[in-house]
Amino acid sequence: MNFENAVKEFGIDLNESQIAQFETYFRLLVEWNEKINLTAITDEEEVYTKHFLDSLSLVRVFDSLKKISGRDYSKGDFSLIDIGTGAGFPGIPLKILYPDLQVTLMDSLNKRITFLEEIISALNLNERGSIKAIHARAEELGHDVNYRELYDIVVSRAVSNLATLSEYCLPFAKVGGFFIPYKSEKAGEEISVSKNAIGVCGGSLKEEDSFTLPQSDLKRTLLVIEKKKNTPKQYPRKAGTPAKKPL
Secondary structure (H helix, E strand, O other): OOHHHHHHOOOOOOOHHHHHHHHHHHHHHHHHHOOOOOOOOOOHHHHHHHHHHHHHHHHHHHHHHHHHHOOOHHHOOOEEEEEOOOOOOOHHHHHHHOOOOEEEEEEOOHHHHHHHHHHHHHOOOOOOOOEEEEEOOHHHHOOOOOOOOOEEEEEEOOOOOHHHHHHHHHHHEEEEEEEEEEEEOOHHHHHHHHHHHHHHOOEEEEEEEEEEOOOOOOEEEEEEEEEOOOOOOOOOOOOOHHHHOOO
16 A cells, blocks of 8 residues: 555645654554554554554545534644544544644553653654643543543544443533544444434534545445534443443
């Protein structure tokens, strides 16, 4: 796969500095993966396709966001929180693409936070818009006034079902903002059983964008969920409950 050409299919032109940042990111990811479990994917082409390119696919829905909100997100001057970021996907690739982006990376494993802080430093990602990595669980941070309902966009590539993920993520989106989960081609199966959870937490599903990642056969889906009203104070429920008893 030619990464530069592949991202051009998303309307993205990367400069030399951004290409170098992705190269450093890949190198450090592989190095750190020998010490802590960050990803099962370490082949260079697979990392660039399944992690980097997939992360950047968010730009596909920016036209829809503009039609819904009237705001041009393609300028990159918005706030974003990545819930269950793991090794930094999609938050860090999006930050590389949009240096002015204000990013919060949240993960429940402290070892990953140490890695993310190393990446932030090595790639000089704090030169413009802020970026920070937070060790926390969504069930707890979602009730913190410093994070609750403050973000323009909430993203997650976590494997949780959509109902559970909506309860974790929608509390972070401001009213008028969006929750955009990255899903496989099977997202349609989850949508019908997740409508109640989305609605209860203040969201409304606006679009289902299914596509194939450029220069691959990987089927992906981005869901655009608009935050229409405040999330009731009791959500998210205590740790474990959203997964065991989805709304």
